[in-house]
Amino acid sequence: MNATAARHETVLSVDTLRLDLLGSPGQPGLVEDVSFQVRAGETVALIGESGCGKSITSLAVLDLLPPQVVVASGTISVAGEDVTAATARRMDALRGSVVGSVFQDPMSSLDPTMTVGAQIAESRRLHLREPRKVALERAVELLELVGIPNPRARAAAYPYELSGGMQQRALIAAAIACEPRLLIADEPTTALDVTVQAEILELLADLQQRTGMGMLLVTHDLGVVAGIADRVVVMYAGQTVEQAPTEELFANPAHPYTRALLSSVPQAGRRLTALPIIPGRVPPAGAFPAGCRFHDRCAFAEARCLDGEIPGNRAGRQSRCHQA
Amino acid sequence: MVIRLLRRLGISLVSLFLVAVVVFLLMQAAPGDAAEALVGSDATAAEVEAARERLGLNEPLVVQFGNWLLAAVQGDFGTSLYSDRPVIDSLLAAAPATISISVVALLIAAVLGVTAGTVAGLRQNSWADRGVSLLATLGIAMPNFWVGLLLVSVFAFDLGWLPATGYVPIEQGFGDWLRHVILPAFALALAMTAEVARQTRGGVVDVLSRPYILAARARGASRGWLVRKHVLRNSAIPVVTVFGLQSASLLGGVVIIEAVFGISGLGTLAITSVVRQDYPVIQAYVVLVALIVIVINLLVDISYGWINPKVRS
Structure with a gap:
């Protein structure tokens, strides 16, 4: 554009x-x-x-x-x-x-039973119909984009394993996943x-x-x-x-x-x-x-x-x- | 994860051992003498003594327990005092009917209860929700033997669709087996279905109010996606807990249901054995029930870890 x-x-x-x-x-x-x-x-x-x-x-x-x-x-x-x-x-x-959205409390805005990567991949699967694997790969790139070190490991982690700041970064990554x-x-x-x-x-x-x-x-x-x-x-x-x-x-x-x-x-x-x-x-x-x-x-x-x-x-x- | 599992398994084994000890001691304390019961009331003192010797009743208690436990672990619970058949044979003969009814009841409760509860929770305060709540209250309030009689009178006598009593092994045809099992299973499942539906509804309502649901909707999750990916799993913990608790009481309920439907299963065996003071059978029955309850609890515990990753660590 x-x-x-x-x-x-x-x-x-x-x-x-x-x-x-x-x-x-x-x-x-x-x-x-x-x-x-x-x-x-x-x-x-x-x-x-x-x-x-x-x-x-x-x-x-x-x-x-x-x-x-x-x-x-x-x-x-x-x-x-x-x-x-x-x-x-x-x-x-x-x-x-x-429209992407980021909310106030990152811990409770993440589903505790789903990996961080899966939640970031969610909107790409929903809107772009990307297969799970492709969307998860993209989630790793997005985590890197929002400044999370070791993004591949973080994508496979569950929300409770991340600090509050990292959780909010992950939610921002999820919000901007579909640009x-x-x-x-x-x-x-x-x-x-x-x-x-x-x-x-x-x-x-x-x-x-x-x-x-x-x-x-x-x-x-x-x-x-x-x-x-x-x-x-x-x-x-x-x-x-x-x-x-x-x-x-x-x-x-x-x-x-x-x-x-x-x-x-x-x-x-x-x-x-x-x-x-x-x-x-x-x-x-x-x-x-x-x-x-x-x-x-x-x-x-x-x-x-x-x-x-x-x-x-x-x-x-x-x-x-x-x-x- | 593995360590947690092993520890949990260890606890289960200890519980089972304690059950065995209690069962053994209770039988020692119970009134009546197995040797006298065996030889009959007009036997001589010498005959009773011979029977005692044969049954090992003169050994020290610890030795008796050790022998009994060692045999029990290998599936040998002795011989029935009444029929002279190995106890394990009686149990194995009675088990399929009871297992059939119980497993079908569990399936009914899981499918019907979770579905009804989810629908009610998703449409809170709708007519569907009120209907489910009403049915659930009825289901919990109505005694299962009465429901069983009601089902028999409607589906067996009035409509003539299903047999009123009896059991046909699954080897003799799946259709015939199912026709015999479905009514008792429904009667048995009713209270559990109602409890599962209530817990599921509560869980779904609670989960729907969580910020992560709002966040998922803000990412474009449709209703179906939301339910499949976020709601069901998060509302599963209380449901699984209730499922475990109710499974245990199912084993009690099955005794009455077998009587209502004229099925000779484990429940019937347990009651007749109590009446006949057939101790080895009672012991084996109690240990078996304890084993089932302990295994169910173990499965429930394992499922917590599967549902909520935080429990795993």
Whole structure:
């Protein structure tokens, strides 16, 4: 594929997505008015506190929502194909081939009864119909590609015989086995040691550079974001509240929530003082306040913030706030 | 792996030896005198004494046990006090009927139980799931002799499809053998099938909630692939455990089922021997049952290692 032509192609487009919890009619969606895009060769970070809807949004992209959550409106298209309208069979064909995924906890994301190699070979057998032996051979090459020493022995090993970092490398190898256009990495480093975290991020960035795939990185770790994301989408209480190129967002955050989030990160070289925190907590789904969902935790809230919809997309900066 | 197997095998042999000791001592403690039973109640004291001498009952206990064990290991459990035939012949004559019923029952329980449990687990809270749960509860609650009578009255008397009683050896035709074996096997298998179905369902539901299932689906695994490659194997450990436990109670259940279906198998032999105080036969029967249970447990243990590679190390 021509790398420059591919670079601007949109591999993921989420448009005014709303996810509802079944059996709770009349309530605001778990996720509402979420829109963002990921282009080929680009890393987009989806950030926010726990419970703000990041992971459920990424599961919606894979059409792997838990049974009680449904797409109520909006569209999700992956490499031009509408996921919300696709059949179950078509989704089986897309997952693993067009979209690869890496999840949070590598140990529990690997089947304990199957060798590491067999799990990496799985998607090649499923999508490319490769015979078992051929796919296993390819799994060894993939393990080498993700920087695992002695890949042949590791391919024959069972998950418990590998360290956490190696397990995550193996899962990354499985995710990219069919050269997907989009990689969804949901908190890929959260369960790992700090030293290993950096290695995994480096690996992801390196693989993305080589393959030109788009990457959606779901994380609550701003350090991760600064390191490898091109653009950042900030979510709060089920909505996207701000999105901007990484440098711009860090230098000049527009939304009060983004500002609060950035100021609550400890920074090296600064004197140790009390770390600013955001008072209160993310409201649970079903208890989102009217108006701006952040207003009760916001230092700048005024009367007009208390009710009415606040548009998320306006000219210039994308920030869901009356003031910025 | 090999060391684990050898150690496990050693434990099995020790258990078997302990069973032999207990069986031997229990028989010593049991009321009634084998020599008196043999010669009859109107025999003279001299005749009883002669019988005691002949049976080796005057030797020290340890010697008696040693002799008995040495012979038993070679398949010689002595002669029946009642029929004067070698015990092993009686056992071998009775075994095929019991083995036939038990093995067919095990197959029914495995196939039916695992299938029903998997379907129920995959479609949690569906009508199929509720149906399986209801049937499983019924299966566990209904006594097997009653189910046996029910089956006989429907399939043998009302419909006339299958014979009500008796057993035909497999050498005399597979079809005829199966027609005689299928009803008792079903009656025997019912409770086990129900238990296996419940365990399988529970295992499948648990496994489906694991992150590695989500990860496999995210790689594009279809439903069928997911079940074959990930779900069944991971949910197998509790199922195999239940299978082992239930196999042991199957050996108890078969005694009643043989009575209901008029089949003279090992269960029937055991009961008549108890009534007749035919100690050598009882001893041999208990040792045989213990041997079967121990072998089943050994197989279950070995299968753990095959299912979950982590157990092997």
